[in-house]
Amino acid sequence: MGSATGFLDTVRIENPFRNEAERLGDFEDLHIAQGCEARCAQASRCMNCGVPFCQSDFGCPLHNLIPEWNDLLYRGQEREALKRLLQTAPFPEFTGHVCPALCEKACNLENDCVTNRDNELYLIETGFAKGWIQPRIPAARTGKRVAVIGSGPSGLAAADLLNQLGHEVTVIEKADRAGGLLMYGIPNMKLPKEIVERRIRLMEAEGVCFKLNTEAIPEELQGYDAVLLCGGARRPRSLNVEHMDAQGVMFAVDYLTAATRAVISKSASETSAKDLDVVVVGGGDTGNDCVGTALRQGCASVTQLEMMPAPPEDRTPGNPWPEWPRTLRTDYGQVEAIFRQGSDPRIYETTVKQILTDEWGHISGLETVKLQRTPEGRFEQVAGSEQTLKCGLLLIAAGFVGCEERTLDRFALKADGRGRLLPEDGSHHLEGRLFSAGDMRNGQSLVVRALADGRNAAREIDAWLK
Ligand SMILES: Cc1cc2nc3c(=O)[nH]c(=O)nc-3n(C[C@H](O)[C@H](O)[C@H](O)COP(=O)(O)OP(=O)(O)OC[C@H]3O[C@@H](n4cnc5c(N)ncnc54)[C@H](O)[C@@H]3O)c2cc1C
Ligand code: SF4
Structure with a gap:
């Protein structure tokens, strides 16, 4: 069960982010991985609770045996811990990087939760580094x-x-x-x-x-x-406005795909945000990835429009622990935009009313409008709230249908x-x-x-x- 006083003795420390100035200069991993000592100390914080919500339906969808491998990690039995993790997790190196860690939000320690995601990443990367991960060839074939x-x-x-x-x-x-x-x-x-x-x-x-x-x-x-x-x-939600076919209007995944191709081939992206005023429609994770990518490509500015109001800072009574908290999160891209531009790129309760184009059919700007909820729960535009935004690249990250x-x-x-x-x-x-x-x-x-x-x-x- 980790150390009996682990969560009292050791504070939660996640793998730190590289600083904004450095990471904005490349497309390399955002985080700095920590070594064995730090991970064992973090694993010691897991209390093996009577009801481990982390591995329940509220927590990890893979039902990873989190208290068990945290305990083994704390005791220095890394290989055994990895074996236990691999019983349920096929690719911990993926979730160790990108999982929002539902398990951590369901942890009994609440905001002080155990760093399960970083521990999981440490275990699998140690497995690869030490040669413990080898091809598992099935002993017999079924013929199917x-x-x-x-x-x-x-x-x-x-x-x-x-x-x-x-x-x-x-x-x-x-x-x-x-x-x-x-x-x-x-x-x-x-x-x-x-x-x-x-x-x-x-x-x-x-x-x-x-x-x-x-x-x-x-x-x-x-x-x-x-x-x-x-x-x-993969069918993206579009905007119900004219000129969606203008040059400089793109769906988020197409833009992100081009950016990744450029990173892999070490060449310039065929659709770069360099020197452009970028507007991202959609305040979710995909929108945030567009913000981070546009900043790395050297955009002139980036703005993110979100039709919903800003979420609350803290959990509301209708969203108690161990549910996933529907609270305001400032993700890496937004942090980087604040660092670069001095202000949060997000504008809430706002959408695109009109795409403005130049004589060559290229996007030149946007007319935006504020939204408000009617008593029936529909969104309606607020008359007279229109504003014009400069925009050379419009990225649609409004979800998938x-x-x-x-x-x-x-x-x-x-x-x-x-x-x-x-x-x-x-x-x-x-x-x-x-x-x-x-x-x-x-x-x-x-x-x-x-x-x-x-x-x-x-x-x-x-x-x-x-
Ligand atoms: C920009 C972005 C960022 C995200 N970030 C995160 C994150 O940080 N953390 C997280 O947990 N989730 C994230 N998600 C969500 C997550 O990526 C998806 O939920 C997950 O990838 C879905 O997996 P899938 O296998 O169902 O489909 P996909 O990953 O969409 O894969 C489907 C594959 O099927 C192929 N395909 C489709 N039709 C055919 C066909 N007819 N013939 C052959 N191939 C075909 C496609 O080319 C594609 O490769 C993100 C999503 C997006 C868009
Ligand atoms: S980080 Fe994700 S995959 Fe890993 S244990 Fe938590 S919920 Fe499961």
């Missing part, structure tokens, strides 16, 4: 073939487990690199791409076959016993009212040999939820194949 469509976290987690269960797995991915949003979406500074590539190489060594640059077509999947659709929820229609059409499938392929019985089985998982089944969510869902789908397919 499974195609996994999409190589995001849900597809990778499903492929990993199906392969370990002895099935022959092919992952079909339309992009030129595997990883889904882990590769092209989440920026390099949050998740360095060599970490994604390292896992793909390991999975290949374990027998998983990756077919890249290949869009899945049902006619070409005849030879598979089961097909798992993990295509994500479901899976791509092209894939639905190809497979002759119909999504539900929220754009999801979610079977009515709550399972992963759509029809015949078709299954779904991840954001495609549940709507845009989190990496850790996609991993958990991919593993659940794999178990269901395994049972069905038997």
Whole structure:
């Protein structure tokens, strides 16, 4: 149970961020990893509570055995701790970088919670560094073939487990690199791409076959016993204004993809924010990633518009612990914008009323308008609140409305009212040999939820194949 007085003796210390001035000069990892001593001390703070909410449904969707591996880490048994972590977590190096750590918000220590995410990252990176992570080749094969469509976290987690269960797995991915949003979406500074590539190489060594640059077509999947659709929820929500086709208006994931391609190829991005006034529509995590990326590309200014009011500083009575706190967070990109510009880039209760263009069809500015809620809960524009903003690059990060229609059409499938392929019985089985998982089944969510869902789908397919 860690140290009996661990949380009293040791204060919570997360892996620190590199300072703003330094990290804005590159796309390298935001954080500085701490060593064994610091991690063991942090693990000592875990109290092995009678009811460990961290691993309950309120906490980790993978139900990681958090108190157990924290205890082993505290005692210096790193290899045993890693084994315990890998019982439930397929890729701790991904969650160790990008998970919002639902487990920590559900920790009994509340704001003083244990640094589970950093501890998890330390364990897996120690495993790689010490050579404990080696390809696990299944002892026997079942002779069953499974195609996994999409190589995001849900597809990778499903492929990993199906392969370990002895099935022959092919992952079909339309992009030129595997990883889904882990590769092209989440920026390099949050998740360095060599970490994604390292896992793909390991999975290949374990027998998983990756077919890249290949869009899945049902006619070409005849030879598979089961097909798992993990295509994500990648249809972006648009703005209901004219000139959305103007040059300099882009959806966030397209922009972030171009930025990552440039980082990987060490060349200039084909769509750079350099010297431009950037406006990001959407105050969520994707919007924040756009802010951080635009600043690194050398934008002249960055503003973030959010239609909702600013969240409260503290939990409200309707949002008690151990629920995820719906409170104001100032993420790394916003911190960097404050450092660079001297003010918070976020403007709340505001949207775009009009995109202004120049004579060459390029965006030149925006007319914004304030929003207010009607008693029925609808948003309405506040008359006379219009303002003009300079804008050379408009990035739309207003959320996602479901899976791509092209894939639905190809497979002759119909999504539900929220754009999801979610079977009515709550399972992963759509029809015949078709299954779904991840954001495609549940709507845009989190990496850790996609991993958990991919593993659940794999178990269901395994049972069905038997
Ligand atoms: C910018 C951004 C930042 C984010 N940051 C975080 C974060 O910090 N932490 C976090 O927990 N979550 C984050 N998320 C959410 C998280 O990335 C997703 O919830 C997760 O990636 C979903 O995984 P998935 O496997 O379901 O789908 P995806 O990751 O979307 O992968 C789907 C894959 O399927 C492929 N595909 C689709 N159709 C076909 C087809 N017909 N044939 C072949 N391939 C196909 C796509 O090319 C893609 O590679 C972020 C999301 C975005 C957009
Ligand atoms: S995956 Fe996320 S929620 Fe689960 S233990 Fe790791 S940091 Fe916590």
